[in-house]
Amino acid sequence: MLTLRPLAVILSAATACFAVWAGGVGAQDERAAAPSVAADAFLQTLDPDQLKTAVLPPADPSRLDWHFIPKPTRKGLPLKEMSDEQRTAARTLLAALISATGYERAEQVMTLESVVALLEKDPVKRDPLKYYFTLFGRPNDAGEPWAVSVEGHHLSLNFLMKGNEAIASTPLFYGANPATVPDTLPKGAVAGVEAGDRILSDAEDAGFKLLDSLTDAQRKVAHVDPALPREIRSAGKGAWTPPAMSEQDGLRGVKMTPPQRENLEQIVLWHLAPLPEAERAEKLAALEQAGGLRELRFAWLGATEPGVGHAYRVRGPSLLIEFVNSQPDSFGNPANHAHAVVHTPDGDFGVE
Template identity: 40%
Template sequence: MRLSCMRLLPFCLIVSLTSLCVAQERPRISQELQASDSPKPAEGKKKANANPLVKVSKEFLATLDEDQRGKAVLEFGSEKRVAWHFIPMATRKGLPLMEMQAEQKEAAMKVLRAAVSQLGYNKATTIMQLESVLRKLEGPGGANERNPEKYYFTVFGSPAQQAKWGLSIEGHHLSLNFVLQGNRIVDSTPQFFASNPAELKDDFGGKMTKGLRVLRDEEEHGFTLVNSLSEEQLTQAMLPGDTPTEIRAAGTPQPPTDEARGIAASDLSTEQQATLKKLMQAYTSKMKPLVSQRRWKLINDAGFDKVKFAWSGAKQAGREHYYIVQGPTFLIEFVNYQADAAGNPANHIHCVWRDMQGDFDLPIAAN
């Protein structure tokens, strides 16, 4: 009997190892599905539940004391939920990084990482670090205002699997706003990123190297598209009047409802349409894949041919320029008008993605 068992031992080991490999393989396959850019409809729920925002938000809040929670947590129905802006302020809603301990900061940054894509996280954290560059360029006078830890985290309501709640991460040149149903992001606008300087003209130490352009794609794809237009196409694309100095409806709860202007995607060549899509992807790719995919589904369902592109100002860097990309479901605005803190002209970008069906998961008619 012992001999039989010994003979069977290799077989048993093979079976056990095979079972172990299969068990270990399943998570890898699941991760590959979660990373897919084109999920099947049946996978949507699984992917939404894979987002750890509820978990990391609870963990962040658990690190806070009572006074800190009083700043970091507001009612979902609070008017402050729809009060957003990107300008420097003495104080904002929420709890800033500068009032957190190291463990709390780490937990807060996990919330940011869970809310956006890796690209979005990299851009957001680089924008935060640009505050140190501004401090150096502006001198002692900007010491209090320019602080890479002056970014505020606010949770609206209670993060829970079945609950509707909100999240805001905001400071100078960054405003990220989310409405969630459990772990599922149901709205992610306004989505605002900005950069001053738009391009670093000198080295400032660390990752702040000469030539750094946080919003390079948002600008370069715009230049590529406008410079590819024929004279006839330009007559449709160019906006009349002076170049706008700022995006419209900055800080308001809902986007401007003006009719879309410019040249329609249907009047662009195949190559130009591809460039337009790259330009739009520079904005959608800052969000999690499911959010990006949902935006593109809405765009395509409403008709990509209806998307319009409009331009104002110079068609090369170093001079003021502005563009709009607008479709039935979304609005992009980009402006590079102001000089940077060192005085270099048109080296200060503001850009935003807004929901033409309503920001903050609120119908436009409700505001």
């Protein structure tokens, strides 16, 4: 049975938070704000021109336009064009939308842009302040939905809100380049970052732990393709509907031992950890209603050892998780550039 209790283990294992934005109070204090209050407070700090950029109509098609690549520009208002006060309000809004773990991961992703800027010697393309905040509509007393997008390189957070309740929270994307910070990074070059740091380590290690626990017969079912997909399948495809479930989705949980299902559960909990507790509980309840861990499938693609390109997927009727580590980092180290995404099949962005 799925449970929230193991999440405490995941939260306690999270790495130290990397500060990115100037000014502001700690994330724990920021989470005191309700999403609608935080959104209104953020908007009140903006001037008329900034409001035109930051607030779009609820039905604007760009709400479904998401990607994780380092685009020259995106929808919304970037942190780079905000004052310190506005950045503090923006981070308060972000903290109100996601869990403390999700907030921490977002800061870590942004901080890695400074690492890549050093490694690639390109601070213009790789900028930890090129993350964009967009509201689609505004919080209101009429019960009309409103939405928020927070997006930049290796980060895409998308929430459809009704009042202070998130009615959709996917696609939910985090990436890491480098997946493991190399020894070539000079000590102290980026505050809070050290050689060997791995911000998506728990997701990757949990996948290998489950794979390594499988018998030969189980592996034949789970290892669906020795060829490696270059990327996750959905970026840039809007409210993407994955292919119908099939044997290509891997090994069913019902065919796993109880310890193996516990490993599968840890994968699910890690990927859902960015969601606020109430919504995370709803996601887990939906999984339980659809058969729980026994009806989830686990698929492995690519190499079966670290350091060589690999990927895994976890699929159920109400959930799709993809993790891919296929690309080299900025120094050419293989399989050191990881992407992780959560989808709601037939429900991303709240679109059915």
